[in-house]
Amino acid sequence: xxxxxxxxxxxxxxxxxxxxxxxxxxxxxxxxxxxxxxxxxxxxxxxxxxxxxxxxxxxxxxxxxxxxxxxxxxxxxxxxxxxxxxxxxxxxxxxxxxxxxxxxxxxxxxxxxxxxxxxxxxxxxxxxxxxxxxxxxxxxxxxxxxxxxxxxxxxxxxxxxxxxxxxxxxx
Amino acid sequence: xxxxxxxxxxxxxxxxxxxxxxxxxxxxxxxxxxxxxxxxxxxxxxxxxxxxxxxxxxxxxxxxxxxxxxxxxxxxxxxxxxxxxxxxxxxxxxxxxxxxxxxxxxxxxxxxxxxxxxxxxxxxxxxxxxxxxxxxxxxxxxxxxxxxxxxxxxxxxxxxxxxxxxxxxxxxxxxxxxxxxxxxxxxxxxxxxxxxxxxxxxxxxxxxxxxxxxxxxxxxxxxxxxxxxxxxxxxxxxxxxxxxxxxxxxxxxxxxxxxxxxxxxxxxxxxxxxxxxxxxxxxxxxxxxxxxxxxxxxxxxxxxxxxxxxxxxxxxxxxxxxxxxxxxxxxxxxxxxxxxxxxxxxxxxxxxxxxxxxxxxxxxxxxxxxxxxxxxxxxxxxxxxxxxxxxxxxxxxxxxxxxxxxxxxxxxxxxxxxxxxxxxxxxxxxxxxxxxxxxxxxxxxxxxxxxxxxxxxxxxxxxxxxxxxxxx
Numbered sequence: 001x002x003x004x005x006x007x008x009x010x011x012x013x014x015x016x017x018x019x020x021x022x023x024x025x026x027x028x029x030x031x032x033x034x035x036x037x038x039x040x041x042x043x044x045x046x047x048x049x050x051x052x053x054x055x056x057x058x059x060x061x062x063x064x065x066x067x068x069x070x071x072x073x074x075x076x077x078x079x080x081x082x083x084x085x086x087x088x089x090x091x092x093x094x095x096x097x098x099x100x101x102x103x104x105x106x107x108x109x110x111x112x113x114x115x116x117x118x119x120x121x122x123x124x125x126x127x128x129x130x131x132x133x134x135x136x137x138x139x140x141x142x143x144x145x146x147x148x149x150x151x152x153x154x155x156x157x158x159x160x161x162x163x164x165x166x167x168x169x170x171x
Numbered sequence: 172x173x174x175x176x177x178x179x180x181x182x183x184x185x186x187x188x189x190x191x192x193x194x195x196x197x198x199x200x201x202x203x204x205x206x207x208x209x210x211x212x213x214x215x216x217x218x219x220x221x222x223x224x225x226x227x228x229x230x231x232x233x234x235x236x237x238x239x240x241x242x243x244x245x246x247x248x249x250x251x252x253x254x255x256x257x258x259x260x261x262x263x264x265x266x267x268x269x270x271x272x273x274x275x276x277x278x279x280x281x282x283x284x285x286x287x288x289x290x291x292x293x294x295x296x297x298x299x300x301x302x303x304x305x306x307x308x309x310x311x312x313x314x315x316x317x318x319x320x321x322x323x324x325x326x327x328x329x330x331x332x333x334x335x336x337x338x339x340x341x342x343x344x345x346x347x348x349x350x351x352x353x354x355x356x357x358x359x360x361x362x363x364x365x366x367x368x369x370x371x372x373x374x375x376x377x378x379x380x381x382x383x384x385x386x387x388x389x390x391x392x393x394x395x396x397x398x399x400x401x402x403x404x405x406x407x408x409x410x411x412x413x414x415x416x417x418x419x420x421x422x423x424x425x426x427x428x429x430x431x432x433x434x435x436x437x438x439x440x441x442x443x444x445x446x447x448x449x450x451x452x453x454x455x456x457x458x459x460x461x462x463x464x465x466x467x468x469x470x471x472x473x474x475x476x477x478x479x480x481x482x483x484x485x486x487x488x489x490x491x492x493x494x495x496x497x498x499x500x501x502x503x504x505x506x507x508x509x510x511x512x513x514x515x516x517x518x519x520x521x522x523x524x525x526x527x528x529x530x531x532x533x534x535x536x537x538x539x540x541x542x543x544x545x546x547x548x549x550x551x552x553x554x555x556x557x558x559x560x561x562x563x564x565x566x567x568x569x570x571x572x573x574x575x576x577x578x579x580x581x582x583x584x585x586x587x588x589x590x591x592x593x594x595x596x597x598x599x600x601x602x603x604x605x606x607x608x609x610x611x612x613x614x615x616x617x618x619x620x621x622x623x624x625x626x627x628x629x630x631x632x633x634x635x636x637x638x639x640x641x642x643x
Contacts, residue, residue, distance in 0.1 A: 016197060023195060028187035036189045044195055051198030061535060061566070084339050111182045131182045137562035137575075145317050147575065148426075148464065148562060152360060155424045159431065161179045 015054055018063045021046065023133060025064075032127040033075040033120075038074050046074040063140035068132060072124040072143060079120050107165065114164035122157035129154050172554050176430070182370070185233060194412070203475030214512050216237060233346060259327035263329070263376075266298035270378050270409040271450050273304030273483070276491050278329045279352050285494065291384025292514020294483055295494040296450060297354070299327045300334040300374035301366075304346045314574060314641035318357060318399035324348050325355040326405075326642050334374035356381060356401045360426075361455040361465050361479055362488045364408030364416040367398040379531075380452055382495060386515055389523065389579040392641050393617050406452040406481050406495075423456035423476070426464065427557065432456060434476050434502045441478040441500050444507045452495065454480045456502060460557060466497055467579035468511065468519070470554035476502035481513060522580050523615035525639040527573040527632075528559050528589060530624040541600070542622065555584070556577070574639060584611045589631055599600065606631040 026046060031039035047069045058067055115123065124143070129135045136154070140147040207381065262268070262277045276284075278299040284290050303325040315321045326349035328334040333353060337346040349355070357377060358366060367375055381403050391399035408416050420441075425433035434441070434456040442451050456478050459471040465479050470599075478500040483493040489511060495513035498508070528542035546555040560575025587610055590602035604624050619639040624631045 012197075012199070024191045026189050027195070028189060031189040032183060032186040039189065040195070047434050048198045051533055060304065062564075098337050107183065108185075111179070115182075115186070126188070128182065130180055130188045136307070137560065141562045143317075145321070146317060147319070147562075148317055148360070151426050151429070154421075155426075158176075158429060159422055159424070161182065162175050162431070164173045165178055 011054070015051060018057075019067060022027060022064055022067050023047070026067055029068060029127055029132050030071050030075060031124045032131050033072070034078055042071065042074045042078050045078075062141075065117060065134060065138050068134065069144075072128070075124060078119045080098040082167045092127055099134065110164040111161055114161050118157050119153075122153045122160075122169060125150050125153035126157040126161075130158075153164075206251055219501060231603045255420070257426075261532060262298045265376060265413070265501075266378055267410055267415075268406060270296045271380060271407070271416070271452070271483075272486070272613075273380065273493060274489060275378055278327055280491070282352055285354075285383050285403065288384075289492055290382055290403070291400070291464075292382060292495060294380055294382050294481075294495050295492045296378055296409060297327070298376070298378045299329055299354070299378045300331050300409075301325075301327045301356070301379075302334045302336050302374040312346050312512060312642055314392055314639075316399055317387045317576065318385060318402040318404070319391055319395055320355055320398065320402065323355070324352045326374070327377070328353040328358050328374075331374050349460060356405045356407075358401045358405050359465070360421060360457075361453050361481075362405045362407065362421065362451045363418050363455075364411070365419075366408065367411050371441055374381075376412060377408060379405050380407045381405040382407050382513060385515060386465075386468055386513075389521060390467055390600050392488040392574050392639070393523070410593060418451055418454070421455045426459075426461045427460050427472075432458060432476055434478070436478070436500075436502050436505055440505060441502065442480050442482075442498055445480060445482055445496075445498060450483050450485065450625055452481045452483060454478060460555075462499070463555075463579070464576075468508065468521075468545075469499060470552040470578065470580065472483065472556040477508065520582075520614040522612035522618065524580055524585075524612065524616075525574040525577045525608065525619040526559050526587075526589075527561075527571065527619055527640075528622040528623070528624065529565075529569060529571045531569045531571045531592060533565075533591075534567055534626075535563060535570040540570075540591055542589060542591055542624070543599075544587060544589045544622075546578060546580075548586075549584055549586075552570060552627075554580070559589075568574065574641065577639075580612055580613050580614075582612055585619060587633075589633075591624060591631075603627070606630050606633065608633045 023043070027039055027043045030046070032041040034042055046067070050067055053070070057063060097161045118126070125139060127144070129136070134142065136147050137151050140150045143150065174390050185372060193498065200345060216591050223497065227254040262275055266275055267490070273294070273296040275296045278297055281290070281295055281297045286297060303323060303404070324346055325338055327352065331349045332348070336349060383403055384400055385402060385404045388396050388399035388402070388434055410416055418438070420438040422564065423434060424430065425432060438454050441456070445451070451521050455465070456476050459473040459475050459477050462469050462477055462479065464472045471477070480498045482498065483498070484497050486493055488578075495512055498510040499508040501508050524546070526544055530542065542557055542559040543557065545557070548638060555578055559573045561573035563570050563572045565571050581604045586603060586609040590605035592602050593600035606622070610618070610620060617635050617639060619637040620636050622631050623632040
């Protein structure tokens, strides 16, 4: 049976109403995971994935974790296929006294390097928890992963970032 | 939260602090792979029947696409290995012949041992090629236990080809489920050693020491317990990429707050209590309340640090497997608190107690109010004190939490107290709307305790314990 035009319009309206509130958050999560340069493509692809998979969303109240799961999948594909790494900030620390700004840049550089060394799954879990503020059970549901696995990914990811700061502080 | 944690959080938020582009395009019918409205006509939120159909299709798709998804066999062979095939599979010459005083066997030989039940609670050292990939899966719509082989492509096999699950090209990756004789190892929070990162999808040569028959099988649902029993749990990564991997204790952390724990003892000090001659397979420090996530036979509560140590006795025999002792060491005193065999006693016939709570007047799933519960034995010992885990679902005016991992309890009568509390900035607020009840458990009981919070300011009430509902 051919779809009726009215149905298509209704679906588009519902889709925009449900997805619209979360697009900025999807973009920011993508930027945090893959870097700002690639966030636009990832988010755009995720929106298309969401559109194509809209029929699988059984409960509109689950739209937010569902969309973040789609972003996470897109980030995973993007990073693995492109083997990309976030751009590193080169910092030249002047001889002698280090002013506050260069110290901050150096810290950012170390954290960038540490973040780049995380697995995709660690990045996704850390960003969903600390940036998007999803709880562990919400992330576990969104990613279809056991809560213990999510906890482990968050912990190991954050631990690596903490270690980068420790080595910085010890200098 | 310490200064470094705050700096890490600030850094993560800074990564996301980017201007939003205004030219993102809304998808349209042109993006459809097939007519969207045709699909849509079959799936409406108001149509429960349609949703059930879709859920069934989704589950069916997962069963077809994901490895070992039937829940009864966590992935050892496909098709099953035979004893004759196993016996004829030698270990690749590049691997060591012994590690930690144990002979190294092939994956096929290990599968043979596992299928005979000879790895239940006994350690074996296995050489093989390892690869894992996490496929994208729809929500499982059911409880996933710690040893359920859900949504992962993992292969530990005797040859590189069998363990090569993904093909990489310049702009795509194609992965397949494992096939042939293989194991699907679980690397858990107590495992010693870190997996080397795989490059370009190439399997990694490893020697793993591990066991089956893990006690966490009791944290799986009854209908998947047999599969969880057969799960191969890694105690120690003993050798990788041509190099021996030293015993290391995983970084200890609090599984609720993710904060790092700082044990008083070193790993060597914590394992010294075991005595001369014992070979340590794994040693890891945990918050006492997290100990049941490693061995549910020890129901502990509290924040003190305890070490779990798995060891084998000195044994020069050619037997491929070794019995394993699990010891609990108090980090504060260095004393041995308790010890038992890793293998489950035939008389171990515990009950599972699942917990679920529904809070009326709490909007789903805002994530600022959570149910907690405490379980005491008849002598007053606190066996559990923590959140009701397992996710949340519901409506504008009601939220249901759980069920998460069940408590594994000996037969007996227990006092259960449930309450609501807020969590704000990692700080748990005062308990509200508390209620208590007693639950009597018999051997092999599998019961769910359901709690209802009628409204804010009103004490909760319990339903009759009933068979667990582990699907949504």
